[in-house]
Amino acid sequence: MILAPVFLGALGQRRMATLFSLFAIVLGVGLGVAVQAIHEAALNEFGRSARSLAGDADLRVIGPASGFDENVLEQILKHPAIAEATPVLEVEAKLAGHEQTLQVLGIDVFSLVRVAPRLLPSPGEEAGRFASFAEDKIFLSAAAQQHFALSLGEMLEFQSGTRSVKLQIAGDLPGVIDGQRLAVMDIAAAQQHFGQLGKLSRIDLKLRPEARLEAAHAALQSMLPAGIQVETPDAATDQSANLTRAYRVNLSMLAAIALLTGAFLVFSAQALSVVKRRSEFAFLRALGLARNTLIRWLLAEGAVVGLIGGIFGVALGYALAWAALRLLGGDLGAGYFAGLQPELEFEPVIAVVYVSLGVIAGVAGAALPARQAADIAPAQALKSAGDVMASQAGVRPWWSLGALLLAVAASLIPPIGGLPLAGYLAIALLLAGGILLLPFAAHALSRLFSCFAPSLAWRLATARLVSAPGYAVVAAAGVLTSVALAVSMAIMVASFRESVDEWLTQLLPADIYLRAGRSQSSAYIDEAMQKKIAAVPGIKSVQFTRHEQLRLAPGAAPVALIARSVSATGAELPLVSQVAAGTGPKLWISEAMADHYGWHSGQRVNLPLAGEQQVMQVGGIWRDYSRQTGAIMLDLTTYQKITGDRRINDAAIILDEHTSGGELAGRLTALAGPGGLELAMPGEIRQISLKIFDRTFAITYLLEAVAILIGLAGIAASFASLAATRRKEFGMLRHIGVSRSQIGWMLALEGGLVAATGVIGGLLAGAGIGLILIEVVNRQSFHWSMDLHIPWLGLGVFALSMTTLAALAAVMAGRQAMRQDAIFAVREDW
């Protein structure tokens, strides 16, 4: 313990280096904890609410979002395994004149009481005996009453189609979990008010005690019409977990990268600090300090940084999670969990795991320098404090080639459990290959540069770098890593943004877009309103779209169906693959559909519509950036012919030459009551979409900035500690007549060359990683492709400024050493 100040005190002496390492570890741990905690809270809440909604149900029958034929209920009730079946009509009801929606369940109290009693409405004192059947009454959970500032007896106005429905709040839902916004009313009234006569959204089933779940599940599934699935009640929770898994894993990977950077910073700081303290260690060794004890103390230095970073990181993580839940919701604004208010809970296990990860990063960073320090022969080290950091020049380039080849191989591996794990392995291998190649590249590059000899400073700098000393390689590796990270993200985000922009332009060709509301189940446009819209003067053409959600497989997440006018070739769609025109009805699938269901262009597939399997041909695959679980596009006329469903959700309007958008907007909104129809110009939609995009990727910009800072800090730290060890050298140079400014130039060139080596390597590695992110990680995680867009100008400016800043950092770091008197410097060791 006497040695504690000697070692741990050293951390305080190189405050900047320690702070940088600490910062990276705090960030890595914090990000990881935040992602984990937010997700845990959201999923817990989602699961809790799903369970409370499902009650004691053993199975659930569920169909398309627009509902299925109610007569299925009678069929199911006849099955001998069924003890009780309760029908539910679920409507995401839009509040009149509001952006917001409320989940309304139309229920039958008599059967509900035996399946999900927690949903039972509790009529207020004044309500009559049959209040729960009343046509004009609704029951709101406490959270919903609070959210909309409504209480017992007050009226709630919903939008149904483009009209409004007024219902009186007749009581609450005492069994519903806290924080869940939900409304319940009689199923008959719900069917009538929300225009869903004859439709059910789901049927929750309770089996007889003697019935076997699997057998009943299979028997029920086989008797149901196409497109209606039998699921276990936890399927919804599983689906939401699956849906958010890729998102969560990718954020965790960012956290892992930050943590890795932290470990690297500990490594570079420790490596240089060890060099500086060579004579100190030699002295301690000479006094009898065992080799292992020295290693342990040096590891302890790393561990302390990791521990402090871990603890602060966990605190930061929970603070971030708290803020994010407050501001963005449980899905960080990605829209996976609507209508829930997750509560953050402190999980000691998560905290311990992440603090340990911080410590591991610290210890891992300190491991190699500690070994090197311990291997120094005390006698030699006591005599000379020069740069004896082990030269890496001997590293074999084929190791690097092997890593690069493996990286290529790994990028070809398909997703594992739906996750791009091999893609991340490929990135790690690519980075490792780049770093291993660095000493070789630095050597070759310096050789190349040393062929020119424009000045003394140049000759001195290249001569020094030709020997590719350890410090230069460490600094260059830092630059390479950070540049690669920043460049790859810049390329990926630029490609993504450009592709989204093009996609939006292609998908939004009209002048004005109109919809009944965001909720596609309660806000729709009926035929009468469609005729009125089409008859508005000033419209050249109008295209209607119907949105629906289908269930293609039991337990699978719903798939979006978009029925709109599609040409025979689908040429107006953002197609990535297309098949020659065939006969019969066609559908157009998104890339996610192709990934999830294995459908391909030209294939004949079954589409469950109107309770029957419809055989259609896949006309082509289109790119879709908005529906991760898959989307199918179908011609509206075909859809209407099959289903008889004449409602639509939105309209794309093209103006004639004489009408302005503003004029027409006025005429259109006048068609329905206030708030009945919402209008948007494509420019607005594009702007909002890109704003959301930029917000989503804000965290990557932060990470890029951090990466650059880390790279620069690496250079500064290297040169600062080297300056100390090179005082003798500078003194010697001054002694033989080299001017101070020439030494400055030499340092700047050295810094610039080291950085340039790292930057060039980083650009190459970054391009490779960018490609892997685009082609492997994104494709496998989110099932969408994008076109490669390299921001040449931005990368060029970035590379130049990085090199210049590195040169500056080197000069600043060396300045202190240069200021010293030459005589003193030379005499120092004698």
Add this chain to the structure above:
Amino acid sequence: MQRRHFLIALAAWPGLLPSQAAAVSFPPVEAGRALIFPDDYGAHPDFRTEWWYATGWLKRGDAQALGFQITFFRVRTGIGEDNPSNFSPRQLVLAHAAIADPALGRLRHSERAARVGFGRAGFAKGRSDVWVDDWRLTQQGDNYQASVRGEDFSYDLTLRAKGTPILNGLQGFSRKAADPRHASYYYSRPQLDVQGSLTLAGKREVVSGKAWLDHEWSSELLPSGAQGWDWVGINFSDGSALMAFRLRDASGNPLWAAASLRSTGKIDQFFAPDAVEFVPLRSWRSPRSGIEYPVEWRLRVADQEWQLQALIDDQELDSRRSVGAIYWEGAVRVSQNGQPSGDGYLELTGYGDKIRVG
């Protein structure tokens, strides 16, 4: 929206206005309307409330006695009369059944309720046939079949009627208050022979016994001052039968009463309120609800007196989940001058909260 909708409907069907505007109207119960069988065995869906109510005593193989009860209610809610939804809750069927088992010391009870439609519940006109899920009371000629599937008991009983129904009150017009608006159509079928099977705790056994069937329908049954009623139906061992009821106000004083007596070889006799007297002798307090019920009575009808004694004290029935009431309904032994004279069923309502019908 409703207003515009309404105007469109009005333009298309000028005649719709009065019936649309008026609240649901339930037909009144009027004196002088003769009950016609078999039509009146069946359901009367226009009326607000209707029930078929079978009670009786069963003998097990070891000669042990059990009480049984099954009630089917049909309710016209007045809600959703013009809602085209198939789920529209215009008609509800609610049922509850119980077995009074001295070995258990309390009732085994079960209940079912559903709106009519989707094969969940229904009723027939022209004969007694009412059902919800797999519970059913159905008539074939003079035979009634009662099937109940509870959680811890079930039974299938055949109830065989002899003779014509007793038309309670004035030829089946049964008044419940001084105001003749509060009345029902009401007939009883006593002394039904019971044969069938009973399953208790998974064990099926053959049983036989005697039962009583009531069928009653009305639109405005109880006067506003009524707190509850006491009702009893007795099958005497000599083949005669007695039905008696009274309505109480909030302080327990009788508001109205009536009785019907069928004696062998005589025409049925009907008694006015002042000829019927219920005198409680002993009370029992329910440990679950805290409500106190009189479980021993002296019943006087004209110049005759009987003692009623509960088969078991605890025959409290909590049907708050279906019918919405908690009350006492159970088998009673009947004696006259200290001699056992018959078996009956006693119903005591309104001892906790005020009873509501329809």
